[in-house]
Amino acid sequence: TDYFSSITGLEQLLHTEHTLMKDLSSQLSATRNALKQLERELSSIKVEHALAARGLENYLTNPVNIYRLMKRLHTDWQQMENRVQQMSAQLRFNITQHYGLNFPSQEDVEGAALALVRLQSTYKLDVAQVAAGILNGIKYGTDMSWQDCFVLGQQLFEMEDYNNTKVWLRESMERLRRHQPQPSAPEPALLNNMEMVAQSLFRMGDFDTAYELSQRVLELDPSRIRNWHLGDKAAKLTHGESEDVAQPRQPDAYRLTEEFAHYEKVCRGEVGASAAQQRPLRCRYTRGEHAYRLLAPLKLEEHSLDPLVVTFHDMLSQHRIAELREMAVPHMQRSTVNPLPGGQRRKSAFRVSKNAWLPYSTHPTMGRMLRDVSDATGLDMTFCEQLQVANYGVGGHYEPHWDFFRDSRHYPAAEGNRIATAIFYLSDVEQGGATAFPFLNFAVRPQLGNILFWYNLHRSSDMDFRTKHAGCPVLKGSKWIANIWIHEATQTFARPCDVFRDNGVSLGYDIIK
Ligand SMILES: O=C(O)CCC(=O)C(=O)O
Numbered sequence: 001t002d003y004f005s006s007i008t009g010l011e012q013l014l015h016t017e018h019t020l021m022k023d024l025s026s027q028l029s030a031t032r033n034a035l036k037q038l039e040r041e042l043s044s045i046k047v048e049h050a051l052a053a054r055g056l057e058n059y060l061t062n063p064v065n066i067y068r069l070m071k072r073l074h075t076d077w078q079q080m081e082n083r084v085q086q087m088s089a090q091l092r093f094n095i096t097q098h099y100g101l102n103f104p105s106q107e108d109v110e111g112a113a114l115a116l117v118r119l120q121s122t123y124k125l126d127v128a129q130v131a132a133g134i135l136n137g138i139k140y141g142t143d144m145s146w147q148d149c150f151v152l153g154q155q156l157f158e159m160e161d162y163n164n165t166k167v168w169l170r171e172s173m174e175r176l177r178r179h180q181p182q183p184s185a186p187e188p189a190l191l192n193n194m195e196m197v198a199q200s201l202f203r204m205g206d207f208d209t210a211y212e213l214s215q216r217v218l219e220l221d222p223s224r225i226r227n228w229h230l231g232d233k234a235a236k237l238t239h240g241e242s243e244d245v246a247q248p249r250q251p252d253a254y255r256l257t258e259e260f261a262h263y264e265k266v267c268r269g270e271v272g273a274s275a276a277q278q279r280p281l282r283c284r285y286t287r288g289e290h291a292y293r294l295l296a297p298l299k300l301e302e303h304s305l306d307p308l309v310v311t312f313h314d315m316l317s318q319h320r321i322a323e324l325r326e327m328a329v330p331h332m333q334r335s336t337v338n339p340l341p342g343g344q345r346r347k348s349a350f351r352v353s354k355n356a357w358l359p360y361s362t363h364p365t366m367g368r369m370l371r372d373v374s375d376a377t378g379l380d381m382t383f384c385e386q387l388q389v390a391n392y393g394v395g396g397h398y399e400p401h402w403d404f405f406r407d408s409r410h411y412p413a414a415e416g417n418r419i420a421t422a423i424f425y426l427s428d429v430e431q432g433g434a435t436a437f438p439f440l441n442f443a444v445r446p447q448l449g450n451i452l453f454w455y456n457l458h459r460s461s462d463m464d465f466r467t468k469h470a471g472c473p474v475l476k477g478s479k480w481i482a483n484i485w486i487h488e489a490t491q492t493f494a495r496p497c498d499v500f501r502d503n504g505v506s507l508g509y510d511i512i513k
C-alpha cells in the first residue's frame, strides 16, 4: 500500500517522524547533559591553571594544590576518558530498532513529486511561489530549502520529466544564490549528486542549466574543479555516442490534447457555462419524488438540464459524515481503474486516491443515503454498486472519464449499465478538487453534505458522451466523497424512454480533440 495518495496514509508517516524525533531528541538531551557536566569540570581545571599561571612557585608550594594535581592526573582524567567513551557508546540512534513504523517507498516519493508538478501545471502555479509555500496567493507552509528544490529536481530527472527538472533545478540554484549568509559546503553526497545531474543535463544538451549547476558546485567546493571533464564528454559526444543522449519522455498522449487543456481550464475556473446555458437554470425547493418531502423539501440546484446534472444541498449531517469516514478508513486501498474482464486491476497516475467499498448493510446511515437518493430522483435502488468512499490527498485527482461502461462485459446483463451517479461530498476542499464537466463547461465545488447527481445514459439507454467528468487535483486540503452508482435494469418506469431514440446530441463528444 502507498502513503502519498490519501490523508490517512500521510498521518501514519507523520507519526513515524514524530517517533524518530522524540527518540533523537531524548538521545541528544541525555548527551547534552553529560557534555555540560564534562565542560564544568574542564573549566574548574582551567581555573586552577589560571591561578598557577599567576605565580607558579606560590601555587606549587601549596600541599592542597599538589595533591589535587596528583589526583587529577592519576584518576580524574582517566575517568573523564571513560565517560567520553561511554557517552559516544550511548549516543545510539538506530532507526530500524523502531518496529512497526511506516516509511514511504520510492513509489511514494515519486507520487508526491508527480502530485506537485501536476498541481503546478493544472493550476498554472509559479514555481517560486510553490517553493515559498504559497498556493494561489495564500501562504500555507514554510519555504522549501535550496536542497529540497534540488532533490525534487533530481527526482523529476530520474522520472524523465525534463521540463519540470529544469524549472526546479533553476529554482534551487536561485535559492542557493540568495542564501544569506553563504551556506557552508553541504554534504559531499549532495555535491556528488549535483555534479552527476549537471553532467547528465550537459549530455542532454541543456547547457545553460548544466553550467549554472556546475558553477554553484564550484562555489561551494572549489577543490572540485579537478572533477570536471566536461570537455572530454563533449568530445565523446561527437564521436558516435549520440544515441546515448537521453530523449525527453513523451507525456501521456491525452495530456497533450486540446481537450485536456480545456479540462484544466475548467478546473481553474477560467471557463464557465455561457449565459444562454445558464439562463434556464434555477435553485429551488423540490419535493423530489416522495410525498414526505412536502414537509422536508429538498434544496435543488441545477447545473445543466440536458444532460441533467444537479446538486441536492444539505443531505448529510456532519455527524453522520464523520461516522462514515471512520467506518471507511480501515478498508481504504489505492484506487484502481477498470481493467478489461480477466485483466488485473491497475493503479494509475490517471486516478490517484484511495477508496473502500462498503455494503449498505454496514450502517443505517448508508441505507438512508440510498433511500434519500431514491426519494430525490425517483430511481429504483435495486441494482446499485456498494457504496464507494474515496479520499484524495493533495495532488490527488481523477482524470476525465465516463462512469458508464463501454464494454458490456463489465456489468451483469441483468443489471444494465450505470444509468446515474450520485456523489455525496463528505468534506469541503480548501482549494481545487472540483468535479469538472469539461464538455459542459462547469465545475462543481465540493461542499460537505451535498449530493451531486447526474444521468450517464440517455433515456434510450445509449451512453451520453457529454457526461465526461473528472475530479480536479486537490490543491489544498483533503477531499472525501462517497459514490453511489445506480444501474439501469429496474428503471423502466422511473425513467421511461422517449418515442424517438435521443442519443444523437452526444455522439460528437466521443472523440478526443
Ligand atoms: O472526485 C470527483 O469529483 C469525481 C469522482 C468520480 O468521477 C468517480 O469516482 O467516478
Ligand SMILES: [Fe+2]
Pocket: 401, 402, 403, 469
Ligand atoms: Fe466518475
